[in-house]
Amino acid sequence: MTVVESAWARYPNYRIELAPVHGIARVQHGGLTLAESAKALRVIETDHVERLYFPERDVRLDLLEPNDHHTVCPFKGQADYWSLTRAPEPVEDLFWTYRDPFPQVSGLQGYLGVYHEKATVEIETRWDRDGEATTTRFPAWGDEADLIRLIDVEPSGPGRFLAPGYHERTRNVVEGGQLLAQALVAAGKTVPGQELISAFATFPKAAAFDDAIEVTVEPLRIGRTFSTISVRSEQAGALVCPALVMLGADSPNVIHDTVPMPEVPGPEAADPVDMRVIGRAVRAVDGAYSPDPDQIGPPELYVWLRFRDNPVERSLRRALLTQATSHWTIAAAMRPHRGMGQADAHVTLSTGIMSVGVSFHDDAPLDDWFLYANRATWSGHGLASGEGRIFTRDGRLLASYAVQAMIRRFSRDPARMGKDAATAM
Numbered sequence: 001m002t003v004v005e006s007a008w009a010r011y012p013n014y015r016i017e018l019a020p021v022h023g024i025a026r027v028q029h030g031g032l033t034l035a036e037s038a039k040a041l042r043v044i045e046t047d048h049v050e051r052l053y054f055p056e057r058d059v060r061l062d063l064l065e066p067n068d069h070h071t072v073c074p075f076k077g078q079a080d081y082w083s084l085t086r087a088p089e090p091v092e093d094l095f096w097t098y099r100d101p102f103p104q105v106s107g108l109q110g111y112l113g114v115y116h117e118k119a120t121v122e123i124e125t126r127w128d129r130d131g132e133a134t135t136t137r138f139p140a141w142g143d144e145a146d147l148i149r150l151i152d153v154e155p156s157g158p159g160r161f162l163a164p165g166y167h168e169r170t171r172n173v174v175e176g177g178q179l180l181a182q183a184l185v186a187a188g189k190t191v192p193g194q195e196l197i198s199a200f201a202t203f204p205k206a207a208a209f210d211d212a213i214e215v216t217v218e219p220l221r222i223g224r225t226f227s228t229i230s231v232r233s234e235q236a237g238a239l240v241c242p243a244l245v246m247l248g249a250d251s252p253n254v255i256h257d258t259v260p261m262p263e264v265p266g267p268e269a270a271d272p273v274d275m276r277v278i279g280r281a282v283r284a285v286d287g288a289y290s291p292d293p294d295q296i297g298p299p300e301l302y303v304w305l306r307f308r309d310n311p312v313e314r315s316l317r318r319a320l321l322t323q324a325t326s327h328w329t330i331a332a333a334m335r336p337h338r339g340m341g342q343a344d345a346h347v348t349l350s351t352g353i354m355s356v357g358v359s360f361h362d363d364a365p366l367d368d369w370f371l372y373a374n375r376a377t378w379s380g381h382g383l384a385s386g387e388g389r390i391f392t393r394d395g396r397l398l399a400s401y402a403v404q405a406m407i408r409r410f411s412r413d414p415a416r417m418g419k420d421a422a423t424a425m
Contacts, residue, residue: 006102007074014075017044018053018107021123022143022279022308023136025052027059029119030089035059040123041111042143044167045075050139052121053111059095062086069093076108077101091118123278125308129367134281137274141168144279144308151181151319153189153215161186161215163233168209176203176353177326179213179241181319183231186215187245188315191227194247196318200357201243207235225249258361261395267304267369275327279308289331293341299376299386301332310367318360321390321399324372326353329386329403333376350408354383358401364392382408 008014018041025040026033037058043051061082069081082095095112098105114121121138146166153161163182180201188196207213218230226248233241270283284290285302305324311317330351334340340349364370374388384405390398 004072004078005074008102008104011075015044015046016075016105018042018105019044019143021052022145023123023125025054025121025123025138027054027114027119027121029084029091029094030087032063032087033060034063034084034094034119035112035114041107043108043113046167050167051113052116052123052138053108053113056097056110056112059112064095067093071096073098075102076105079113082112094118125279125281127281127306127308127367132281134272135274136276136278139276140278141170141276142166142278144277147277147280147323148311148316148320150178151185151323152316153182153186155189156214159190159217161189161217163213163215165211166209172208172210174207174209174213174240175323175326176201176241176356177323179203179207179233180243180325180356180358181323182213182215183233183241183243183245184319184322185315186217186231187229187247188313188319190217190219190229191222191247193249194227195250196315196360197226197246197248198357198359199243199245199322200355201231201241202355203241203353205238205240206352207233207240211235213240258397259389261371261391261397262302262373264302264371264373266393267306270302270304273303281306288335289328291341293339293344295335295341296338297335299332299336299379301328301335301372301374303328303372303374304369305372306369307366310365314363317363317366318399320366321360321370322356322358322401325356325358325388325399325401326403328372328374328388329353329376329384330405330407332374332386333379333384333405333407335376348410350406350410352406353403354406355404356401357403358399360399361397362392364396364398369393370398379407382406 021040027035035054037054039055041053063086064082065085067083071079077098079096081093084091084094097112098108101108116138123136125134153163156162214234216232220228229245231243264285267283270285271287273282273284273289275282283304288301371391376386378385386403389400
């Protein structure tokens with residue numbers, strides 16, 4: 001074996017995380033299942049695409065053959081490769097393994113990595129509530145736990161909170177719904193004895209995933225019945241989200257009324273949408289959430305959503321509901337217009353959410369289906385406006401929201417501005 005010099009001493013801040021997969025990971029090619037495991041690892045590495053590793057015992061080694069190909073990684077060691085040979089469609093160097101990994105990544109010993117570019121690699125999540133399964137194509141954006149970790153800001157000083165950076169690379173832009181969700185959590189932790197009632201936020205500048213977000217909270221008034229909190233989110237010293245959050249003490253109904261839930265097909269009849277979050281299932285009614293620019297319809301989207309895990313804290317549940325409010329308005333506004341679809345976003349069109357206002361009405365577990373009912377109410381002058389409501393499956397109204405978005409042509413091609421489809425905003 002080649003002696004490999006470790007680079008860890010020279011680059012102590014280099015990051016490799018071995019994250020357990022919450023679900024069944026699977027590799028398929030040419031009709032064959034080559035690996036299947038409930039013990040797979042996501043390997044998250046600085047400046048590298050995320051990779052999936054399988055315990056050797058869960059890989060069909062009888063279909064593979066080791067070869068003479070070896071590579072060297074200064075942070076992991078020497079990699080030895082396996083090719084898929086005993087199959088109708090052979091694949092060279094499909095799997096690899098580190099027989100003697102460096103101590104910093106000793107957890108890789110006994111695991112095989114896989115090139116997801118050369119096979120179909122998926123992660124299946126099953127819901128304890130009813131046993132239904134959702135499949136996410138790998139590489140995923142991340143897990144529900146990653147989303148919660150980003151939203152659940154941590155105190156960093158008096159009136160200050162910190163949201164960590166993330167390793168997202170495919171589209172390095174934080175959605176407005178996530179920034180507002182972080183503001184909600186910060187406000188909830190500032191006034192823990194009261195419930196989140198409503199919030200409004202604007203997004204004057206795009207935020208990047210790979211840098212931390214600093215959240216500053218200023219109580220404008222804390223009362224026994226209602227409190228108002230100003231929240232300011234900054235990244236690298238630039239303002240990315242000012243928000244105003246109202247909280248209040250819970251009170252019994254004096255009167256009670258609600259709009260009816262739309263009559264739409266249930267989640268069983270809706271089409272799965274892979275939004276790359278493991279542990280979150282998304283299904284669009286009538287397949288309306290589509291990148292096809294020639295698929296037209298009314299400016300409406302009805303989307304069912306559920307999470308694998310239901311957070312204990314009510315404020316965190318409400319923050320998770322809010323995170324997805326910024327997903328749908330732009331797509332709904334594009335639906336009536338032939339030749340214009342989501343695939344154009346950040347390529348020929350500069351799109352983004354400019355503001356979100358949300359009000360909370362009720363609470364429910366998030367591991368059961370709930371419906372986002374969205375309608376784009378106006379589009380023109382480079383803008384689009386929309387309104388939405390979130391219902392439980394049995395028709396209770398959890399929240400309502402309003403969104404202002406931007407839809408404009410690029411004045412110059414993104415590539416000429418030093419940007420690409422992943423970062424142009």
